[in-house]
Amino acid sequence: MAQCPVNSCEICDNSIGRRFCMDCEQLFCKLCEISHLKTKSCVNHVFQDADKANSKVNTPICTQHGERYTYYCNTCSSLTCNICLPTTHNKHDFCLIDAAASKTRSLLDREVKVAEDRIRRAKQKVISFRLNLKNFEDEADNTKTEIAERVAVITKAFNDTKDSYFKSIDEHKSKESCKMKDEIDKIENTIAIEDDIQSLNQMKSLIDGRNDIILLDLFSDFTKTLKELSLLDIFDKESTAQAKFFPAVMKSGTIDNLIGSIKLVKFNGAEVKPNIKVGDRVRVKSRVKKPTLGWGPGVSHKSIGTVVDIPSNTSGLIHIKFPSYSCWEGYINEIELV
Incomplete structure (x- = not known):
């Protein structure tokens, strides 16, 4: 087995072994390294400076025979040594470790590139989803703001209408109240109601009684009273001043029609993209x-x-x-x- 403390090249034994093959675990001189890498099966071997390489052999060995693995069994997908091969894997599909490793490196290289592309696309998707989330939250906040602003406008319109109605009612109330008070004053200034009632009661008693002298004596006064009371006919017309409120019928959906409607879309995991195409x-x-x-x-x-x-x-x-x-x-x- 190769050991880093050996200073000579383990291939030619003529030069100092300054390079260490990590795959073969052997010391090489520079010329032997170049020759080694020209071999088709060893073209992908990795070299390090001998003084920096770990000389300890970490490559696993066959636990049954204590030998280094030399072949790779494609049928069993396992490593095999020179002793295992003819006994256990004789009729199996096998090849040298270098060939199997070269094929595996090529496969892993493709898979790593695919995995890196998946990671890149996943990162882009995360960025896109974060952007969609931010846009969604902004749109939700903007919608709330727009609804609040629209309600404020409608509320102001309602308050302005209310103030206009109140003003109109107050003006009408003042005008018609003055007219009614004038009518009351005219009636009260035209006759003395209590005195006339007393005079009428006296007249009724004399009419029903037998004292003709008093009746005739007061006849002219009674006539004057009745004439005054005849003036009340001009006040028979009733006051018609009114202030009525006719409430509007609030139907279902009226408020929605004033404010507007919103549509809530459930997130289903798919990206929502604008309808944009090349040339737009x-x-x-x-x-x-x-x-x-x-x-x-x-x-x-x-x-x-x-x-x-x-x-x-x-x-x-x-x-x-x-x-x-x-x-x-x-x-x-x-x-x-x-």
């Missing part, structure tokens, strides 16, 4: 203070550009050509049609 004229939404990927040279809320590409393999990215910046990139949920 667009701009950054006014409520987006700063795009997630930045503004870019000369781009602002007032800038209007043309959509040049919407990549299908990205999470909501869009490419726009602005007059001041022809390769602007951002998220589609931050853009609106012009």
Whole structure:
């Protein structure tokens, strides 16, 4: 087995072993290293400086025979030594460890790239979802504000109408009250009601009685009283001044019609993207203070550009050509049609 303390090259034994192969666990001189890496099965071996390499052999060995693994059994998906191969894996599909490792590296390389792409797309999706969340919360707050403002306008309109009605009623009340008071004063100034009632009672007793002298003596006074009372006929007309309120019939939905309606959409996990396509004229939404990927040279809320590409393999990215910046990139949920 190779040990780092050995200073000579374990291949040629003629030069100092300054390089250590991490795969073979052997010391190499520089020339032998170059030759080793030219071998097809060893082209991917990793070398380190001998003084920096860990000389301790960490490679697992066959627990049954104590030998280094030399082959890889594709049938069993396991490592095998020279002794195990002819006895246990004789008729199996096997190959040298270097060949199996080379194939595995290529497979893992592809899988790692796929995993990295998945992570990148997941990060983009998180960014997009965070943007959607912020836009949703902003829209919810804006909706509440708009409803409050509309209610305030309606309330002011109601109060203004109420004040107008009150003013009209007060003016009508004052005008008609004066007229009624004038009528009362006219009646009271025309006759002495209590005196006339007393005179009428006296007249009725004399009519029913037998004292003709007193009756005739007071006849002229009675005639005068009756004439005065005849003036009451001009006051027979009743006052018709009124102030009525006719309440409106409040039907279901009346308040909704005054304020407006809202539509609540349940989040189902899918991204809601604007109906934007290549060739559309667009701009950054006014409520987006700063795009997630930045503004870019000369781009602002007032800038209007043309959509040049919407990549299908990205999470909501869009490419726009602005007059001041022809390769602007951002998220589609931050853009609106012009």
